[in-house]
Amino acid sequence: MWPAQLSKFALLASQILAPSHSLQSPSTCLSTSTTIEHLVDCFHPFTVPERKYPNYSSYNAAQPNATQRQAWSDAITAVLNVDGNCSSIPIHPSINTIISIVSFTESSGTAFCVLYESSIESGHYAKGWGLFVVPELRADVSRSVHFSAPHPGWPGGDGDTPQQAAALLKATGAKSLLVSGRRRTASTLPSDCVSSIPGAKPYYMTDPAHSVREPSFDANLAIIGWQNENGGCPATSCAFIQLHGKARTTCPSEQVFLSSGLGNSNASIAWYTNDVDRPIKRLKTQLLRSFPGWNISLPSDDNCILTATKNVVGRYLNNVDLSHVCVQGATAQGASGKFIHIEQAVVSLEPANLGPWAAALRETFGTT
Numbered sequence: 167m168w169p170a171q172l173s174k175f176a177l178l179a180s181q182i183l184a185p186s187h188s189l190q191s192p193s194t195c196l197s198t199s200t201t202i203e204h205l206v207d208c209f210h211p212f213t214v215p216e217r218k219y220p221n222y223s224s225y226n227a228a229q230p231n232a233t234q235r236q237a238w239s240d241a242i243t244a245v246l247n248v249d250g251n252c253s254s255i256p257i258h259p260s261i262n263t264i265i266s267i268v269s270f271t272e273s274s275g276t277a278f279c280v281l282y283e284s285s286i287e288s289g290h291y292a293k294g295w296g297l298f299v300v301p302e303l304r305a306d307v308s309r310s311v312h313f314s315a316p317h318p319g320w321p322g323g324d325g326d327t328p329q330q331a332a333a334l335l336k337a338t339g340a341k342s343l344l345v346s347g348r349r350r351t352a353s354t355l356p357s358d359c360v361s362s363i364p365g366a367k368p369y370y371m372t373d374p375a376h377s378v379r380e381p382s383f384d385a386n387l388a389i390i391g392w393q394n395e396n397g398g399c400p401a402t403s404c405a406f407i408q409l410h411g412k413a414r415t416t417c418p419s420e421q422v423f424l425s426s427g428l429g430n431s432n433a434s435i436a437w438y439t440n441d442v443d444r445p446i447k448r449l450k451t452q453l454l455r456s457f458p459g460w461n462i463s464l465p466s467d468d469n470c471i472l473t474a475t476k477n478v479v480g481r482y483l484n485n486v487d488l489s490h491v492c493v494q495g496a497t498a499q500g501a502s503g504k505f506i507h508i509e510q511a512v513v514s515l516e517p518a519n520l521g522p523w524a525a526a527l528r529e530t531f532g533t534t
Contacts, residue, residue, distance in 0.1 A: 192282055192291075193266070200273040202299065206332040206345065209282060213318045213346075214294035214372075219353035225371060228293050230261070230381055237261045238381055242298055242388040245281050246342065249304045252279035264293055269302055276336070277302040283347055294347035294372075295381035297328075299335065308339030308533040310397065310404035312389050314479075315345045316374045316382065317410060326515045327409040330523075337524035339533070342389060346382045348372045359492035360476045375408070375477045378492060386479045387488075399504050403532045405445045406483055408474075412509040417470035421460035423509040424450055426501060427480030429473040430465050433498035438466035444503040445530060452529045456522035460514075474507035 195208035219225035230238055237258035244255045245267060252269040266284040271277045279302045285292040301307050313335055315327040328345040335343045349372070356368035360376040369376035374383050390406065393399050399406075417423055426446050428434035438447070446464065453462045465473050474480050475495050482488060483505040484496030513519070 191284070191286055193284055196268060196270055196280075199270070202270065202272060202276075202278050202336055203329050203332040205270060205280070206297070206299070206343075207329045209297055209345075210318060210328060212283070212286065212289070212291050214290050214348040214352045215319075216349050216351040217354060218290070218294075218348070219355070219372065222355065225353050225355065229379065230293075230295065233258075234260045234264075235381070235384060238265075238295060239384050239388040241265065241267065241281060242385045243392055245279050245298055245300055246389065246392045248279045248300060248302055250302060252277075252302045255279075265295070276306060291347045293381075294352060296347045296385055297343075297345040298385060299332065299343040300341060301335075301339075306339065307341050309341070309528075309531045310393060310399065310534055311338060311340040311527070311531055312342045312344070312393070312406045313340060314343070314382075314386065314406070314408050316408060317350050318345055318347075319349050327411055327510075330515055330520065331409050333517075333520050334524055334527060337520065338527045338531070340527075341393075344382060344385050344389065346374050346380070348374075348380075350374075359478060369476070375474075375479065378478055383478065387482070390483065397534075399502075401443065401445055401503055403534050404504065405506050405531065406479070406504055407506045407508060408477070408479070410472075410507065410509050411515055412472060412511060414512065417468070417472055417509070418511075419461055420463050420468065420470060420509075421457065421511045421514055422453060422462045423464075423468070423470045423472050424453075424462070425465050425473045425507045425509075426503055427474045427477055427484050427496045427505050427507060428465065428498060428501055429475045429495075430469060431498070435466045437498040437501060438464045446503065446506050449506065449526065449530045452526035453523075455529075456526040457519070470509075472507075472509040474505075477505075477507060480505040480507060 199205035199208050237260050255267045264285045267281045270280045279300050281298040283291040313331040315331045318328050331343050352372040355371040357377045362368045374380040478491045481491040485500040486494050
């Protein structure tokens with residue numbers, strides 16, 4: 167949430183739901199929510215808060231062990247394979263007291279398969295591994311688009327990206343939504359994966375965009391692996407889209423800044439500007455049609471620093487070997503175009519703009 171105010175998404179949901187802060191368990195959200203975006207909003211207050219893990223001991227205690235890590239990835243894959251059988255998905259004994267997988271049906275009748283953390287500690291997720299949603303019926307999936315919101319509750323601007331992603335999942339017929347279960351500052355220990363710019367604040371251990379130790383990174387790998395085994399990721403109908411919000415003072419001239427994990431080098435600028443059809447180019451075109459008064463840019467248009475060159479999921483999607491994603495950036499020669507990193511000003515996250523956003527995405531990606 168943005169500081170000192172209730173998010174507009176939460177305000178909308180509060181008119182329909184019981185106040186989220188009064189809930190004792192995420193499971194209660196299943197009976198009080200009427201839409202998938204309301205459900206995601208209801209889960210939102212359970213996100214592991216800032217400085218929950220002040221040292222390595224507390225952080226490690228919240229991490230899955232090797233058996234649990236595999237079980238977690240297997241559960242993500244099982245949910246992706248669902249087609250009307252969500253409630254029958256088995257959960258490995260090593261994690262069946264931590265997560266639940268349930269079918270959630272909106273008041274409209276549309277059903278979703280929801281993997282969520284049911285274990286609570288001091289009013290928040292006990293572990294914070296993540297929330298995962300797919301349409302329960304494959305007939306309700308029309309595009310091989312996978313949304314993620316890595317930074318829930320971040321006051322720098324990302325606060326409402328999970329709710330935005332949930333609404334866009336439904337409005338575009340996308341395949342999946344992944345939301346991190348921890349604030350990026352749940353631990354302020356420095357990431358042992360990606361180094362920040364000299365003199366800048368370090369990336370945090372619990373920032374899944376810059377750490378391979380986070381369970382949501384494992385979930386991303388499972389989603390990517392599933393897509394690769396189920397038709398691949400053709401540029402016409404498939405992408406992995408990370409939704410972020412930027413601070414008002416960062417790249418202030420843009421309402422939306424798009425990148426694919428490449429920066430401002432000559433080779434990268436050529437990648438963005440050559441004649442090859444790429445999802446990110448189509449999305450920019452369609453967003454300009456949806457929001458004709460906005461400044462919507464690529465790294466080839468502007469020197470904004472939010473290029474996601476150190477995003478570990480983006481590096482992996484851009485064909486950097488998994489063993490090297492902590493230390494090696496993507497290259498224009500290896501970039502796949504599957505990764506779309508979206509940085510947004512506050513105005514872009516307003517509920518009134520969901521319709522134009524959905525329209526732009528539907529025009530960008532063909533149906534499968």
